[in-house]
Amino acid sequence: MENIASVTLDVADIEAAERFYSAAFGADTPLRFRASQEPSTGFRGFTLALTVPQPADVDLLVDRAVAAGATVLKPVTKSMWGYAGVVRAPDGAIWKIATSARKNAGRATGRIDAFVLLIGVADVAASKRFYTEHGLTVSKGFGRVYAEFDPRTGPVTLALYRRRALAKDLGVAPEGTGSSRLTVGGSGAGFTDPDGFAWEAASPALNA
Template identity: 65%
Template sequence: MATTASTTAPVSLASVTLEVADPEAAAVFHRAFGVDAYVGLRAAEDAPADGFRGFTLALTVSGPATVDGFVGAAVDAGATVLKPATKSMWGYGGVVRAPDGTIWKIATSAKKDTGPATREIDEFVLLLGVEDVKATKQFYVERGMAVAKSFGGKYAEFAPGTGSVKLALYKRRGLAKDLGVADDGTGAHRIVLGGTGASFTDPDGFVWEGEK
């Protein structure tokens, strides 16, 4: 059951924290992968989590060579490839699962390199897989978040908040298919969203921790 934030101040996404079994090992992976400045880590509680956790973290980069560089760094650090980097009608990208179980997508809208590979991240996005995109979008709109893009009941993207991460909503089944995994999953999401204002839980069980 979702709870409502007891504040009239607009909510914005300021940070993302992953709950992992071994924070030290996860930190080593994040440094090697190149995302340590974007994600917080803390020890997971005993709550079980099985199957698809209902979200992915996505990196948008400049070109295919940079995608390959990030995928290669992740694999070298222990990640498993779920979808090899390849061209699509949208650009070029691949999907990996980190040793802690988090799914990462690395993509670019460019199909050809216009410069050398870099280790720069142009955009960092948290994609939540939700049962009802329209309803969850409205939930966040009522908390003051501004919609930047919306495609019916399939996808919605919010204007960036105060942090370095953008929030977007995707139909859960569609997101799982895009990532190359089954959409079944139970238990904890193993992710906490840091936001402005009070703490709350959204309609799909994603927990927001407000300012202390």
Template identity: 60%
Template structure:
């Protein structure tokens, strides 16, 4: 199965960004990486990363830890149609959605992250879906031209597609933005750039940088 091994965030200060990932989210297993890059970018960079957790208490714990580590709150944690979640923006500019499918759960935080999901905001969901199927990704769920989720192997980063404007609304930011996405997706699909300018590289290429 074609899948994402890791995502590399391009940041101004790699040391600070790496410290944030570890301190706020405990992400030190290599699925989210950072490297220094100064490519120009403004506004919404066209993607978000989601941490899917078991309970609302886990969402609250991650939001609190992220803010304590320097993140800005874009949307406070709250119940929604889909569960419970909040949105923060890391000091490096990356937007993180923290979410649980459960709206109510009196249990304490588990400290567990069940899934990491990369959501790409695209101009044409149907066209991007066809493109990624041609690259070998298998569709797990699809809701017409609004949302597509691809199958992923256990322990890998899951890929999903959303309309750019809709994803920006979910994140609580303006959809406007120019310049680099400042992200490289590492996996076994090969090296290419998708219709919306998101760059992919082989896992070996990104590991060697």
């Protein structure tokens, strides 16, 4: 498994999800959708993060998402790390839109520089070992707190963070039960990671 080719979200209504994400973030994302009613409550253990060029782009994408039906979990604000906001999509997936830039260099374009799947894990070190054994390469790490993998040619960057710390950062309680309602499409054979997230070989179809 050398890279992530796509991320599939389980949704109740595929057409509604396609409309929302196209309006909020544009059509050119590595998202796919699968119709499912599998139960899930509370925090699903992950967030999808969009890194953008400047604060104006954070504002633009958050505003678009809210206009399309998203709920604000954390209003856009400045921090020591940059500028970010957190929203929950109508299907329940949590999105963080962020930039490390502190000032605008021009008008907002809505360009997305990086698409990151950030998983909240029980043990960062153990999950990092698991993923390196499955062919991913660590590009950045902070001990047992955070790890990020080289996406190589894939459109999605995988990162790991402690589950409770991730939930706190997103403004939600860490507890959750049932399905994560997420499947990761990779370049190799399928497997289930130590925190229960399912990976499968990515297919060429747009939606399953």
